[in-house]
Amino acid sequence: MDSINFHNFENLFENSEPKSIDIYINSFSSFLFLKNSLFYNSLKLISKKKSFSNARILVVCDDNQFDSICDLFSSINNVYISNISSFSEQQENLITITINKKILYFFKINYDETKKTFNCNLYNVIFDELIYFFSIIYDILWCTVEKNKSLEKSNIFQQDFIDIASHQLRNPILPIIGFSKILKSKIKDSTVLEYIDIIIRNGEKLRDVANDILDISRIETNSIRVNKEFFDIDKILFDLINEYQDLAVRESVDIKFIYYGKPGLIIEADKSLIAQAFDNLLNNSYFSTKNNHGQEITISLSQKNTSSVTITVEDEGHQMQIKDLNQIFTKFFTKSIGGTGLGLFISKKLFDIHGGTVDIKNRSPDLGLKFTIDLPISNQKISSRSIGNKLYDNRILIIDESSENLHLIKNRIQDLGYGIDCYEDPLNAVQHFVPGKYSLVFLGVDIRGFDGFDLYDELKKRDNDVKGYFITSNKINKDAIDVFFDKDIQYDQFIYKPHLLDSIIKIIKNEHNR
Structure with a gap:
């Protein structure tokens, strides 16, 4: 076992009556010294005095080391410990001890590899006004760490709540929509049919909101799974446009697809997530164009270089002020009545996950918005992709x-x-x-x-x-x-x-x- 040398470390509290003690330990090596010194026993004795209020300990270590530190001090009353590994970088092995915010000790801990010993040197003792500033910094750092822990707990609770709520919200929605559509096929009364249409329409809105909330929960907790495969990006866009054609024709909105290049442009990405991202964009452009009495949406696909593909979506919806353009991809931002402000936020996050970018700007006067999306192209040849629909070892x-x-x-x-x-x-x-x-x-x-x-x-x-x-x-x-x-x-x-x-x-x- 390593031997330990220390210089009157155990006598630190002999000439004082500690009420509060603030300790900073900037490395696990420094903690090991404290653990094996008489300081631990001294602190334990002091904690039993009536005059003692509390001791705060800030440490810099990893999670496993932090558990060991907490275990050591768990037997001492009114000792509180926080880990500031995310706020500090280790340089030397140091310990600072402030007693009653009136006296500050700086200790430098050295480890002798040859002798296998720790050496503790009293580096400085401060009695003047510098203690006041040091104590303020310590208090701010302590409060910051505690606030961060509180926010982490709140975020975990919020994400759990969102995940549970979205699932519980979505489960009863599908039967409501389904039975309403079945009921609609059996009803002849026009007034009742109108009521049923309202139920279906609002049920579908609620379903979409639940799905969006669930997607956001997965994105923000990094639990969304990306399963990349090789596929034709032009086919994804073409299929998506076809889904909107019937709806667009009824509203006299023409959706055009312009492809600058040869068919069969292959990218490597999660097909369903990319389709969802473009679906949200097209949905936004469609309703914006319709509400502004616009007539055309143009989607273009081109390959400007060997590393990326560019897709633009140009609509004839409402234009936006610069401050709104800067916020359009933020969560819950919306300028439309009934919009949730989640679709474009999700789209940007999905493009980000794939290493892509999305930009937006106003078109020429009174012509709506232009979205520009750049996605990386896979450098692998098409022959290298795996072919589905075959039994793998049956x-x-x-x-x-x-x-x-x-x-x-x-x-x-x-x-x-x-x-x-x-x-x-x-x-x-x-x-x-x-x-x-x-x-x-x-x-x-x-x-x-x-x-x-x-x-x-x-x-x-x-x-x-x-x-x-x-x-x-x-x-x-x-x-x-x-x-x-x-x-x-x-x-x-x-x-x-x-x-x-x-x-x-x-x-x-x-x-x-x-």
Whole structure:
């Protein structure tokens, strides 16, 4: 064990009656010296005196070291410890001790590698007005650290609340929208139909808000998963424009797509996230153009250099003041009635995640806004991308609660030569999910309280090529599929437990023979 030399360190409090003690320890080596010196015992004795109020200790260390420090001082009453590793940089091993804000000791700690000893030297003692300034700095630093801890706790609580609230908000919305649309098909009364349209319209708004809040929660907690793949950016834009065409035609808004280059421009990104980012932009431009009685939106795609692709979205909506242009990508900023101010914020964050940029400016007088997006282009050749829709070692994934037939199903599928993994715990399944490993996944609609459709969404974000089928005991109305699910889910993706084994085998063989 290392020996320790110290110079009257244990006698520090002999000639004073400490009421308050402020200690600064700028390294873990300095702490180790304190731990093995008589100072610790002295502080413990002082803490038992009636005159003693408290001791504050600021330390610079990592989280594991901080736990060790807290453990050491936990047996001493009225000792409070904070870690300022994020506010300080270590240079020398120092300890400062301020007693009653009247006397300040500076100690320098040295470690002799040859003798394996710590040496503590009293570097300076201050009695004058400098103590006042040092105490102010210490108080400010202490309050800053405590405030930061409070904000971190508040942020964690806020994110947990948002995540739970958005899930709880979204779950009842889909049935409300779905049953309202079914009810609408059965009603003839025009007044009642008008009321139902109001329910559907506002339900869809609420659903979109819940989805946006959930996306923001994932973005701000860095929990959003980016599953990059190679795809044609022009196809993404073309498909998105087609989705808006019917709506745009009804409102006499023409959406043009201009492509300066050869078709098949490949980028490497998360396809669903990039599509979502452009969807938000186009949605903003569409409603801005419509509300301003504009007639045209132009989307152009070009490659100006070998490292990036540029997409512009030009609308004929309202122009904006410079101060508003500077805020348009901030959270909750909106100039439209009924807007949440979340869509463009999410778009910018998604472009940022992919190493892209987005800029906005007013077009020539009275012609709306122009968004310019630059995204990096992958340097890999198209032949290097993985091709989906092929069985990887014929491997199948089943996520469902335990049933008597699950073992039978697993053995039967293995007998047919297919690899299979079965999980009863959805969290365990997600943790062990490897993109590209599975071609098919069979999920329960409700697995230990987890929504099977949300779970499928999570898996698709990791591997867009995996195809899912949903296991349920209840028959699903074919006409209700489009109504209830805003996801790309078809009627033939539902299989029923009375015939589960036969259905799974049939699906596997059909997919394998494609």
